[in-house]
Ligand SMILES: C=CC1=C(C)c2cc3[nH]c(cc4nc(cc5[nH]c(cc1n2)c(C)c5CCC(=O)O)C(CCC(=O)O)=C4C)c(C)c3C=C
């Protein structure tokens with residue numbers, strides 16, 4: 549256990565939210581991909597194969613071939629601000645901080661990545677150093693899976709192990725059926741339809757919900773992920789008033805030779821294309837931010853699969869990302885999990901904010 553700064557009586561107890569996403573390579577090149585994939589795929593929560601056998605396969609085969617191939621894919625979605633997952637993550641921090649301010653809350657928002665940078669341990673260390681004694685750990689995965697959510701919790705517990713004065717911790721396990729999340733997704737679909745027109749479901753058009761897959765074996769071993777994906781889809785279908793046949797639920801991003809959750813997204817897109825589907829709208833409700841798996845695998849490869857097989861229009865509905873809908877949803881779920889924690893701003897800070905806001909409003913009105 550480590551030695552820490554002496555405890556001081558009367559220090560204000562500050563509160564933070566730690567948003568955690570999967571992580572992404574630092575650059576779209578082969579060495580960065582090798583580093584990232586090595587860390588990611590060495591996590592026993594992600595690949596459940598006996599250690600020694602997996603070490604040989606990972607180092608002898610996968611890390612020799614995949615980094616170069618994946619780097620080429622990342623290069624097609626890379627932005628001036630870096631990887632989309634990271635760029636959007638940083639903006640999610642900003643919009644959520646703004647939403648807290650609007651609630652007159654004094655809550656810090658930080659972003660960590662389970663693999664790569666900034667690590668969970670580095671962010672937790674920083675929060676401790678800055679005097680945060682209550683932390684809500686909020687993995688950006690609506691559906692719980694051992695491979696993702698539990699692995700984030702592992703990283704927090706691993707960090708806590710040598711810490712003497714551990715902050716009060718709360719964990720968001722999942723929000724796959726939370727009304728705010730379902731509402732935000734449904735609104736994002738309605739907005740897309742307002743701009744692009746509603747699909748002609750009577751004529752055979754389809755709304756496809758594509759979730760990230762996991763090995764089927766994890767379902768048989770008790771992982772609730774599959775059921776949570778279906779529940780999200782069912783609630784979304786109800787909220788949108790869809791009929792059976794208007795939509796499909798599929799699983800994407802298969803990795804390795806084992807059987808993964810079915811039906812597979814790529815095979816379904818191909819089959820729908822072959823069947824002459826005139827229009828398909830695809831959304832990925834399991835991803836809180838657009839990333840390689842949505843922008844490249846769905847919006848590029850999936851589009852190609854569908855249209856090459858004979859399908860018509862392909863519409864990709866973006867993830868919630870840093871939208872107002874997303875911020876409202878994250879702030880509502882946070883509020884529920886923080887019940888009982890004193891999070892309100894002090895009187896002076898709140899008054900200063902009020903003054904700044906009314907000045908801004910006056911300036912805007914004066915400019916009109
Ligand atoms: C949304 C939830 C996710 C689950 C569940 C998940 C399971 C899972 N993933 C792999 C292997 C890979 N995933 C990769 C990328 C990736 N995965 C998720 C999310 C989930 N994964 C995201 C958000 C991303 C994108 C990251 C980005 O930088 O944009 C990759 C890396 C890319 C590649 O080389 O294809 C791998 C590999 C497994 C094995 C697994 C469950 C066991």
Ligand SMILES: [Fe+2]
Pocket residue numbers: 760801
């Ligand atoms: Fe993945």
Ligand SMILES: [Fe+2]
Pocket residue numbers: 801802840841845
């Ligand atoms: Fe993929």
